[in-house]
Amino acid sequence: MDSTAEIRYEHGSRQTTFIEPESGGNANTSGSSGGMKVTLISPAFPFSGRVPMVPPVLEYLGALTLKEAPDAEVTLIDANVNEPAPEQIEADLVGISAMTATVTWAYAFSDALRGLGKKVALGGIHPTALPQEAKEHADAVVVGEAESVWRQVLNDVSRGNLKPFYHGERIPLDGLPLPLAGALKGPYHFRAVFTARGCPYRCSFCSVRKFFGDTIRYRPIDSVAEEVEKCAGKVYFNGDDNIWGGDIKRSIELFTELSRGSKKYWYGFGDLRAPQGREGENMLKAARKSGLFSVWAGWETSSSEGLKGYRASAKQGTNREEAIRRIKDHGINVTLFVVLGGRSDTRDDFNYALELSERLGVGIHPVLLTPLPGTELYDEYKPYLFREKGWDNYTGVNAVFDHPTMTAREREEAFYQTSLSLLSWKRIWKHLLDTPRGGFPMNHLLLLMEKVPMRRAMRKAYRGWCTA
Ligand code: B12
Ligand code: SF4
Known part of the structure; x- marks a missing residue:
């Protein structure tokens, strides 16, 4: 368990980072997810509010997305820094990462997005523990680690064929992409x-x-x-x-x-x-x-x-x-x-x-x-x-x-x-x-x-x- 969780920071200005697609991004490794917009969100914490650490999952999943679909447009949102309105999100796929403490926020936000016709994938430790519960609030649930299935999810979104569940395997940790360090600006002290x-x-x-x-x-x-x-x-x-x-x-x-x-x-x-x-x-x-x-x-x-x-x-x-x-x-x-x-x-x-x-x-x-x-x-x-x-x-x-x-x-x-x-x-x-x-x-x-x-x-x- 972690503790820096309890460090609070005052709320600041809106912070959403848009990452340029790789210039001339040619062969899409996924083959068919060309130019799709992917927004990744780390939910608001119910107790700690702002924490001084960059949400690791955003920078990492952002990098994984660009590895699997180099011409994707990736947007990262830390809802502790800026809680966006669902109407502001423009994306072909929204991925939300949730632990138990943050899943209530994640479900509510996902419900609102889906009400606006957007596609949402939920992943992380809580949706993995209770995938059926999570499915009630998402178009797709990624159970377990993302590496072995994320390309498939992106492909399926671009084909309009998202499956309800994707089961990530525990694969060796060779060749993981480097996180998109610095992409997410905010009042962070640690990565x-x-x-x-x-x-x-x-x-x-x-x-x-x-x-x-x-x-x-x-x-x-x-x-x-x-x-x-x-x-x-x-x-x-x-x-x-x-x-x-x-x-x-x-x-x-x-x-x-x-x-x-x-x-x-x-x-x-x-x-x-x-x-x-x-x-x-x-x-x-x-x-x-x-x-x-x-x-x-x-x-x-x-x-x-x-x-x-x-x-x-x-x-x-x-x-x-x-x-x-x-x-x-x-x-x-x-x-x-x-x-x-x-x-x-x-x-x-x-x-x-x-x-x-x-x-x-x-x-x-x-x-x-x-x-x-x-x-x-x-x-x-x-x-x-x-x-x-x-x-x-x-x-x-x-x-x-x-x-x-x-x-x-x-x-x-x-x-x-x-x-x-x-x-x-x-x-x-x-x-x-x-x-x-x-x-x-x-x-x-x-x-x-x-x-x-x-x-x-x-x-x-x-x-x-x-x-x-
Ligand atoms: C960093 C961290 C934090 C940071 C989070 C910083 C931030 N802004 O995100 C801080 C310090 C704030 C934090 C706080 C807390 N944490 Co914490 N934390 C972690 C830690 C050490 C690493 C998580 C991480 O970022 N990993 C790196 C990313 C890249 O990996 P990942 O999240 O696992 O993601 C992979 C998969 O899960 C999946 N995935 C994850 N999300 C998504 C989303 C999508 C869409 C997809 C497709 C895939 C996917 O794909 C990724 C790649 O394979 C974990 C321990 C662990 N081993 O997971 C505990 C952990 C997540 N924390 C835990 C807990 C309990 C807490 C606190 C409640 C502790 C407390 N009492 O203060 C608080 C909650 C906040 C609050 N007070 O309200 C528990 C959660 C258990 C649970 N069932 O929810 C864990 C698992 C620790 C444990 N030993 O149990 N934590
Ligand atoms: S089971 Fe969990 S709490 Fe126990 S040593 Fe391992 S990571 Fe730490």
Whole structure:
């Protein structure tokens, strides 16, 4: 799960980017989608509003579209920057990418577009988990990854023969196009780079394994390095589910290659097991040298019983506190994700998150446990879900199921109080002091860049919640 999600930015001017079709775009690889207009949309977030990251899916799917249909006209829209009116969209095909939290917006927007006679394809993690539901709101649903089917979709649109479902296969990640970096202008600070897909762990609350598979597929190291050089800014986000991957030797090779390039800083999600292994030290050394300054790790919960319940023990290794110390010793900052408010949690678990942050000198990112469709947790929690709460409540800040001892309001209040305490000036200051000195000044500056807007966003969200 991710956290920069909670950084809000004020709304700015309209931002839609039109990308010129390749000049003289000749042989259309699709053979028949000549000059078609394709608009790709990343929906508005219900909770976080504007985030400082370019929506990776737009730049990537835009590039894939031009790879498959070089003479297509591609328009990218980040609805967090500019929420367009459906009447403004002129396209032969509109592709909308949705996760669970954003699918309510995606469905409503798609319904409006279809009401105007436009063709819409929905894709991404939520339509893949619930394709039949998504089909109610779309002309076509792309289930799974786009690479193996996108050309077919474009062909079918141009022939007026769109199918209801396209099933993407999990193919090797060689030859992926470079994202259309810079095409989407906006108040962005970061761009994401992906080096792998898939996760071998089995956390019951996570959608990733079912979507991308339980084996890891890696991109060739030279294409990752090329992308970092050409597309990533001075500071970038490694969007992998686990920056260490499952193969430490490969990670060291990747980090070594990255450190040969121009100096860039990066951050991402990593498990706590890899840094503990025999090769852990070497890996951390190479990662730091390549510019890694901050790791977000899933601590998830305090007790081993709780970890077992979430099937999240394996990724913790045998001594997770030692892993945190090691990472920090290498000058790398640590933030831990903690899930709260599960049916076996109590109010004390919220206090535990505060204690953990003090004791380990790390940032904590609390999330209210959210059973996302397509996960094992969803099946387990199905009987307790609040049916009246739509998918736009599935953001990690709302209680969406019944709890044996705490009301939804009590859990949400506890969540906000915990988050606000973690973002108090006193704790931000303490976190700055606890930030590894080896990372000065970049780690400290970036920590402030992250915490201050997050604090502002959380306070605003809390005020909104109090009046709701
Ligand atoms: C980057 C990212 C973010 C960024 C998004 C930035 C942005 N503006 O888009 C930010 C930080 C904002 C974010 C926020 C959140 N995120 Co997030 N995020 C990711 C991450 C790491 C990468 C997604 C990505 O961009 N991948 C790159 C693109 C190229 O790949 P892709 O999206 O998978 O697209 C491929 C296919 O899915 C498909 N496809 C996707 N869309 C479409 C559309 C069409 C038309 C077609 C044809 C195909 C297609 O084709 C692509 C190529 O194969 C994923 C983890 C993951 N492994 O997916 C989590 C993930 C998507 N996030 C998740 C969650 C839960 C959240 C939050 C709710 C977390 C939170 N509590 O704060 C928030 C939601 C926002 C909010 N608060 O309201 C979950 C979603 C689970 C679910 N069922 O919805 C994921 C899967 C993480 C996880 N471990 O579970 N996130
Ligand atoms: S480690 Fe767990 S939470 Fe992270 S991607 Fe893998 S299954 Fe999901």
